[in-house]
Amino acid sequence: MSCNSNPTQQFAAQTERIHRFLDQVTKKLIVMSGKGGVGKSTVAANLAVTLSQQGYQVGLLDIDVHGPSIAGLLDLNDLPLLTDREQIYPIEYSPTLRVVTIQGLLDKPDDPVICRGPAKITMIRQFLGDVDWGPLDFLIIDSPPGTGDEPLTIAQTVTGCQAVIVTTPQEIALADVRKSIQFCRKVNLPIAGIIENMSGFVCPSCGSRHDIFKSGGGEKTAAAAGLPFLGRLPIDPAIVTAGDSGKALASLHNQTQTDMQHLVDQLLQQLGNPTPTETGLLKIAIPTDNGKLGERFGHSAVFSIISAQKGQIVQQEELTPPPKPGAIPGWLAEQGCHTVIAGGLGEAARSKLAELGIKVICGAPAATPEQLALRYLRGELIAGTPAASPASPASSCQDCNHT
């Protein structure tokens, strides 16, 4: 943060930074719920992953100060957020999804954040003013349940934000949704739509549907309020298993995943089907030995250079690097590579690649270059540090997170 002489100037400077950073974001969505535990974070995380896998550039911000769950849902608990005096650097979940959560600033994942209203507002404004997301198609903000300081701060600070309200079908949850709708109307926060989660249970053995908490209440509430209904997700034990193990729903192949896709399609339609920002080719370099990941980066006789766009591989070439091991990072930069996926990597190579702005994922498993690139594009291999950022010291392999 900059050093201005008085709090009013500091506040104005922070507001200016918030607008500057968020002006680069096309659609801003806050995911809200009237009640706790209805699956708001699950929906927020999976909206973000699904949109990012469709080629949109997405940022996911968890402002649930007291109960942040996004890091756990996406298996980012062990990755700290890198900061310097000026900025917070998002964690790169995949080439199209960056994540910021307060969990990333805690020394221990189970540490509580103890603070009241004004401190919370300051913390959220700081998150908004200290993160330069760069150009994004979507910023998805996961807020705590209710109509307290967090959604109010977003409504008052994030120009152009729209709400997505998550509910479950029980009357007690629907009553709280009606409060959320009133809240949004009072603070001029447009509502993009309502989602009904835990809507019926589809038996995994016989496929028949059981409406444990009734269903259809979300749709009726949306209709009564004249709001779009975006769709429903069933109660699915696979959601719990996926969330507990840090996997996105997109990694599942079941009816729930299809329902999630339907929900995203409805949301996109409500938002006018925005076109994903045109991004250049992403080039991924992988040392290769006999068609699989080569163990030694510096002595690899072949590198697979994989070009990808909008989450898809568009070209794959096998190239021979210069025979001098120390020359490989510079050669990869000449090839236009952005990311290296490797097994092991020496400190000197890591530093050199970081200096050249090339991201590094090390400790990857022995698979084909194509499989590894696809896993990286899906967010299943996560860079431990934004190597190109000025805040990131060259770090060791233990910082990487692998699945």
Ligand SMILES: Nc1ncnc2c1ncn2[C@@H]1O[C@H](COP(=O)(O)OP(=O)(O)OP(=O)(O)O)[C@@H](O)[C@H]1O
């Ligand atoms: N459709 C579903 N089927 C089964 N379990 C679900 C479903 N949606 C969410 N859950 C589970 O319910 C629990 C609560 O979900 P989640 O944390 O997303 O709720 P939340 O509304 O964000 O909670 P909080 O109020 O604490 O912020 C998690 O264990 C999650 O896996």
